[in-house]
Amino acid sequence: MEWKPDKAGETPLYLQIKDYIKNKIETGQWTVGMKIPSQRKLAERFEVNRSTVVTAFDELIAEGLLERKSGKGTRVKNNTWSLFSEQPPPDWSSYVKKSIHIPNLPTVQDIHKAEPLPHIIRLGTGEPSPELFPREMMARVLKRLPSRIRSLGYEEEKGLYPLREQLSAYMKTLGISVSPSSILIVSGALQALQLISVGLLRRGSTVLLEKPSYLSSLNVFPSSGIRLFGLPMDATGLQLLALRKHRKRQNASLLYTNPTFHNPTGTVMPVEKRKLLLKICEEEQLPVVEDDVYRELWLDSPPPKPLKAMDNNGSVLYIGSFSKALSPGLRIGWIAGSETVIDRLADIKMQTDYGSSSLSQWAAAEWLSSGLYAEHLGQMRSSLRDRRDLAEELLRTEFEGIAEWVKPAGGFYVWLRLPQGLSLRELFEDALKAGILLNPGHLYDGDDDCHLRLSYAYASVSDMRKGMAKLAGLIRGLASRR
Known part of the structure; x- marks a missing residue:
């Protein structure tokens, strides 16, 4: 969501959010039956208190546009034209569920949503940094x-x-x-x-x-x-x-x-x-x-x-x-x-x-x-070599005693092995809250519960230093609570 409420504006924030959601529904972008993001997620994306989003939801529920069901989240109930229509609108959600193409894994969807956020340090991204663009x-x-x-x-x-x-x-x-x-x-x-x-x-x-x-x-x-x-x-x-x-x-x-x-x-x-x-x-x-x-x-x-x-x-x-x-x-x-x-x-x-x-x-x-x-490849290897060596230095400094790895000879990645018993999902969520985006091992092997794919290719050098130190702290914190 690129839109955010105008905190300097005269219109109350909850009304701005209400109007934004209402417009999504009325224009058919959010269709009847669609499950919309949770109050917590919307509050994070709009950078407002959760109570502000709750108030906007309550007004939309009162107007018959949203409905909330226990354990099933909040869904679009109606749009303004469907309130006056004799025939119900198409249930696009059922079409989506029955389509032949399987959706991305939930964690992959979370990664795709978080990647564009400007404050995120991307420690798992498999592409070259903008700094390396020739x-x-x-x-x-x-x-x-x-x-x-x-x-x-x-x-x-x-x-x-x-x-x-x-x-x-x-x-x-x-x-x-x-x-x-x-x-x-x-x-x-x-x-x-x-x-x-x-x-x-x-x-x-x-x-x-x-x-x-x-x-x-x-x-x-x-x-x-x-x-x-x-x-x-x-x-x-x-x-x-x-x-x-x-x-x-x-x-x-x-x-x-x-x-x-x-x-x-x-x-x-x-x-x-x-x-x-x-x-x-x-x-x-x-x-x-x-x-x-x-x-x-x-x-x-x-x-x-x-x-x-x-x-x-x-x-x-x-x-x-x-x-x-x-x-x-x-x-x-x-x-x-x-x-x-x-x-x-x-x-x-x-x-x-x-x-x-x-x-x-x-x-x-x-x-x-x-x-x-050919000329660019030589420069690319030199830059990636420096980044690989920095990642190796940070791992030795920050991750001693809490992880194992093999120094890569090429490519983008370090396959980092963590102690058994840590919840990778919990680590992923804690890291995301701390502004760090990770690629946990279960994306590449559904049975894997102890690896991270760390990339030294994407994050800037300063972000890599900051992100690796934060990540080590999160891992130590999780390990101490086991």
């Missing part, structure tokens, strides 16, 4: 585009050809030989996963993945009727014995893996294990989706080559993106794989959005062809 380089790229762009119409179904040419050349540097016709431009890695979920798998299929995994924080596959089955990890990544064991038991259709700077653990799978993983998948005829969006963010030494670079049978679908290393707002990623698969996914993408932003594709092509992307 403003001057981006200005140079955008300045060159008018002479490059012939039009801003729809691009061909697989995406802008000059960009796919550049990506083909770029992936050769990673050991991947793939032609432009085997590359599909997508609006970020998330869309790649969505296309795979609806374009390659049947309802009732099973996808194997690491446990924990970023994919578990999304409902992309479950919303398509596809089951996720987590496989245990060790210090070198996915446990291959578990892969052999569960491939047949689960009748799995696909393996999703993030072997390089794994999200959320930061693990890097060694080269020999990658070869063995591919061998097992080839023997089991199990296709692989390799999520490699953190590859270029190595901080100490380059990681092993991608699985796709070792793939001689076309069994690996490779997902890359500019979101982590350059800019999430560019919304440009790509899938590389066999032409049969790419043709299928391109057809579905055309049915979905008729192509990613043409302007963004031209900008991405210019980043690659100009050499600025």
Whole structure:
């Protein structure tokens, strides 16, 4: 909610809040049957006393616009035109509940609502800090585009050809030989996963993945009727014995893996294990989706080559993106794989959005062809290395005796292990009240009750120092109350 009552105005605050809610209801933004935010949450967002919100609610209830039921919160009862209508208005809430797409986890919804708040220190956010945005380089790229762009119409179904040419050349540097016709431009890695979920798998299929995994924080596959089955990890990544064991038991259709700077653990799978993983998948005829969006963010030494670079049978679908290393707002990623698969996914993408932003594709092509992307990566690694080292220093100073972790070699994250018995939900809520936003481990593994995904990529250096000290204090406080 961007709106806040005017505390300097002549109209009483409760009336301002009443009029705001009434307008939401009368204009159909808050529909009949919809559960509205609690009095406590509204008081926090409007920065007023709870009693002020209670008074506004009471007036709206008296006017017949809201109703309050014990244990079920407050809901929209009527709007002014429905009071005079012979037929009841549509119950949009029932449509929402019956829709096929599963809503985000409640904690994920809370995170999305809190992220825009200006006072929040985001210690879990998986994107580069605004401080790391290459403003001057981006200005140079955008300045060159008018002479490059012939039009801003729809691009061909697989995406802008000059960009796919550049990506083909770029992936050769990673050991991947793939032609432009085997590359599909997508609006970020998330869309790649969505296309795979609806374009390659049947309802009732099973996808194997690491446990924990970023994919578990999304409902992309479950919303398509596809089951996720987590496989245990060790210090070198996915446990291959578990892969052999569960491939047949689960009748799995696909393996999703993030072997390089794994999200959320930061693990890097060694080269020999990658070869063995591919061998097992080839023997089991199990296709692989390799999520490699953190590859270029190595901080100490380059990681092993991608699985796709070792793939001689076309069994690996490779997902890359500019979101982590350059800019999430560019919304440009790509899938590389066999032409049969790419043709299928391109057809579905055309049915979905008729192509990613043409302007963004031209900008991405210019980043690659100009050499600025390679230059930027060097600067990005240097900045992230400093941030990683600062996070390590703060952890040693503030978290001694209350947490365990492994120093990451790249990516954005520290996978922080906390003492058993702490309530991660309570910690999340206490931290939010203290102005700190966290990503608890259960987002990536529903059974996890002792990890936090800490990011050293987003918060400013001063916020990181302040936030980590506050977080350590909250953890010690919770531990002392056990």
